[in-house]
Amino acid sequence: MEHDDVSLLAYNPTFDKALGNYQLSDLSFTGTPEHAIRASRLSDEYHPVLLVTGHGEIPTFLVLDYGDDKYRYTKRSDSMLIRSFSTDDRFHRRGFAHLALTLLPDYVHAAYENIHELVLGVNAANRPAQKLYEGSGFVKLPETYQGPKGKQFIYHQVL
Numbered sequence: 001m002e003h004d005d006v007s008l009l010a011y012n013p014t015f016d017k018a019l020g021n022y023q024l025s026d027l028s029f030t031g032t033p034e035h036a037i038r039a040s041r042l043s044d045e046y047h048p049v050l051l052v053t054g055h056g057e058i059p060t061f062l063v064l065d066y067g068d069d070k071y072r073y074t075k076r077s078d079s080m081l082i083r084s085f086s087t088d089d090r091f092h093r094r095g096f097a098h099l100a101l102t103l104l105p106d107y108v109h110a111a112y113e114n115i116h117e118l119v120l121g122v123n124a125a126n127r128p129a130q131k132l133y134e135g136s137g138f139v140k141l142p143e144t145y146q147g148p149k150g151k152q153f154i155y156h157q158v159l
Contacts (some may be wrong), residue, residue, distance in 0.1 A: 005054030006099060008107040011037060015050060018058050023089040033061040038082040043067065049107065051100040058102040058116075059091035064108065069121055072145050073154045078159050079117035080108065085129075101136035105159050121145050121152030131157075 009015075019033050033048070040046035044069035061132045062085040070081035083102075103155035108115050120138070122129045130153065134140065138155040145152040 006051060006059075006103075008100060008103050009050050009052050010111070011048035011050055011112070012042070015052070015058065015107070016124065018052075018056055018060075022058060022061065024086055027090050030086045032083045033084070033086070033152060036061070036063045039063075040137075049104075051091075051096060057091075058088065058089045059096035062100065062104075064112075066112075066115070073119040073121060074117060074156060076117050078115055079119050079156075080112065081116050082118055082120040085120070097132055098136050101133070101138070105137070105157065107126070117156055119156045119157065121147055121154055123147070123149055124151040124153055 009158075019037070022033055024030070024032055036046065037048055039062065040048050045065055047064040047066075049062050049064055050058050052058055057097040063084055064082070064084045067081075069083075070079050073079075073081060085097075104118065108118065118138075120133070122133060124144075133155045138157045141154040141156060143154050145154055
């Protein structure tokens, strides 16, 4: 795994061309970056974040959401919900998703100093994602949430 010169960056329109090449064939458990970016234009609470390589490639995409949806997963007002997390098909199994999650606490601390918890839901059928989050510092909580695509396990990370 070669991950020189990668960083998490807030989305801006200069990334649109690279995102146009983003390949995501399995939408069973996530949405497309395009859909999430459209939603972010309608809500100040949605913040698209990209893992960007030194070559301008975007292996991983996610949204940080501090709107009320987070309260399905936590009672904490100082939290953000991770949603629409995905990795471009061309970058699967190369460690980029794990790297993005490893960099995320420092990114959130720098960009949102009042946020002290990250939360997310993982579909019960999505074992690879559960393993990814558990290996990236997230803790599975005993509570579950019934999402539109089935039972969701709740994960969190205190920052």
